[in-house]
Amino acid sequence: MGGKKIVCRCNDVTVEEVEALIDSGVTDIEELKRLLRIGMGPCQGRTCVPIVLGILARKTGRSQEEIPLPKARVPIRPVRVEVIVGGADE
Amino acid sequence: MSKIAVIGGGVIGGAPPHELAKLGEEVILFEKNYFGSGSTFRCATGIRAQFTDEANIRLMKYSVERWEKLEEELGFDINFKQTGYLFLATSEEEVEAFKANIRLQNRFGVPTRLIGMDEAREIVPILNTEPFLAGAWNPKDGKANPFKTLFAYLFRAKELGVDAREHTEVIGFEQEGDAITAVRFRSNGKVESVRVDAVLNAANAWAPLINEMAGLSRDIIPITAYKHQLVKTEPLEPGQAEPLVCPPSWNDAYIIQDGEDGGIICGAGIEHKAKGLDDYEPTYDFLRGVLEYAVRIAPPLRYAHVVRQWAGFYAKTPDSNPAIGRLLDNFYIAAGFSGHGFMMAPAVGEAMAGLISKGRSKVPLDWEWYDPYRFERGELRSSAFQIG
Numbered sequence: 001m002g003g004k005k006i007v008c009r010c011n012d013v014t015v016e017e018v019e020a021l022i023d024s025g026v027t028d029i030e031e032l033k034r035l036l037r038i039g040m041g042p043c044q045g046r047t048c049v050p051i052v053l054g055i056l057a058r059k060t061g062r063s064q065e066e067i068p069l070p071k072a073r074v075p076i077r078p079v080r081v082e083v084i085v086g087g088a089d090e
Numbered sequence: 091m092s093k094i095a096v097i098g099g100g101v102i103g104g105a106p107p108h109e110l111a112k113l114g115e116e117v118i119l120f121e122k123n124y125f126g127s128g129s130t131f132r133c134a135t136g137i138r139a140q141f142t143d144e145a146n147i148r149l150m151k152y153s154v155e156r157w158e159k160l161e162e163e164l165g166f167d168i169n170f171k172q173t174g175y176l177f178l179a180t181s182e183e184e185v186e187a188f189k190a191n192i193r194l195q196n197r198f199g200v201p202t203r204l205i206g207m208d209e210a211r212e213i214v215p216i217l218n219t220e221p222f223l224a225g226a227w228n229p230k231d232g233k234a235n236p237f238k239t240l241f242a243y244l245f246r247a248k249e250l251g252v253d254a255r256e257h258t259e260v261i262g263f264e265q266e267g268d269a270i271t272a273v274r275f276r277s278n279g280k281v282e283s284v285r286v287d288a289v290l291n292a293a294n295a296w297a298p299l300i301n302e303m304a305g306l307s308r309d310i311i312p313i314t315a316y317k318h319q320l321v322k323t324e325p326l327e328p329g330q331a332e333p334l335v336c337p338p339s340w341n342d343a344y345i346i347q348d349g350e351d352g353g354i355i356c357g358a359g360i361e362h363k364a365k366g367l368d369d370y371e372p373t374y375d376f377l378r379g380v381l382e383y384a385v386r387i388a389p390p391l392r393y394a395h396v397v398r399q400w401a402g403f404y405a406k407t408p409d410s411n412p413a414i415g416r417l418l419d420n421f422y423i424a425a426g427f428s429g430h431g432f433m434m435a436p437a438v439g440e441a442m443a444g445l446i447s448k449g450r451s452k453v454p455l456d457w458e459w460y461d462p463y464r465f466e467r468g469e470l471r472s473s474a475f476q477i478g
């Protein structure tokens with residue numbers, strides 16, 4: 001089933017989708033994040049964000065250091081709701 | 091053809107350029123950060139006509155009709171779904187209030203009806219029916235993807251020739267008398283100006299700063315930024331809580347299943363006045379508080395994982411109704427949406443384009459109700475029903 005290169009394993013985003021969006025003029029990492037849902041899954045971008053930064057740097061001729069990382073959200077790892085609300089209270 | 095500057099690249103600033111371009115106007119759109127960076131990209135996705143006053147009901151009835159056709163019109167998948175809103179009553183007094191609201195909504199063609207808990211359970215399989223007496227159910231309410239909706243408007247606007255600029259901050263105006271003749275802006279450290287025939291202030295929480303640039307008092311429209319936070323769970327199977335489900339008496343707490351990835355978005359009226367217009371930090375008291383409500387509404391959520399929490403602003407006016415209209419000769423405003431900007435955008439975008447370009451619009455928008463000068467006159471409307 002050749003050729004499909006996944007950059008985001010939480011939301012199944014491919015290299016081609018990232019490149020197509022950048023080609024359409026969307027070059028802000030925060031916008032790429034939201035339109036593609038990279039970094040918005042349970043892994044919080046551990047896999048996809050560095051890869052997308054690399055693609056973005058290459059296609060826009062910027063260095064990776066110039067591109068700010070998208071905001072990381074709490075919790076850093078998924079937390080079960082009952083851990084936060086405490087034991088059964090009904 | 092006039093040249094119109096729109097300030098604010100959220101959905102309330104994003105919709106009018108497309109509508110203005112369709113009317114043949116030339117538009118330049120300014121966003122000081124990235125598009126959607128203010129309130130639009132932080133919203134809970136909900137769209138409803140279930141309000142409690144005539145002006146908001148009629149505006150949203152029309153807006154929902156626009157939403158129904160928006161995907162086709164903009165040629166972009168915006169994930170609009172009519173999965174409904176279900177409000178839940180916890181007392182007999184609230185049931186009576188629901189009935190009165192439903193009569194008003196029905197009068198303007200919104201098909202809300204009172205339902206029992208068996209039907210509510212069919213609509214929301216994970217609902218805890220025990221605390222509730224009845225529900226106000228409108229299957230025509232819904233949700234859409236805020237990210238895709240804004241960009242659908244922007245992509246179409248750019249195709250029609252709109253000059254949409256992000257990371258470009260408006261820093262002042264040039265004026266002759268009351269009329270604004272040019273907009274000064276800064277991008278990459280460089281200051282430029284552009285001659286304009288009209289300006290629309292669509293900066294929502296930041297709108298008072300723009301009003302001040304036009305020589306008006308910052309408080310002519312008193313907008314206060316309240317931090318409104320959301321918490322989202324991991325994806326669940328679609329169909330668990332598709333409508334927005336809200337018992338208003340539980341501090342306006344609500345849950346709604348994201349139409350795209352299936353995560354449950356949880357919100358509540360646990361609000362903090364923002365320390366400044368860059369205060370987006372989520373708080374632990376909200377996380378705990380909102381989840382306590384969420385598991386009372388839908389107990390199985392106890393076993394889901396929280397994956398993210400974020401904050402945005404409710405740019406609130408004193409009556410929670412936006413300020414929409416003309417402030418000076420050629421200076422217009424649509425701001426202070428108090429949490430309702432996303433759902434109102436298709437109607438407000440069209441209405442503002444009509445007002446600015448032609449001085450009138452066929453959109454059923456009650457200009458008197460939303461009059462931006464009402465606060466200065468000491469008038470308040472009945473508070474817009476808040477949630478979602």
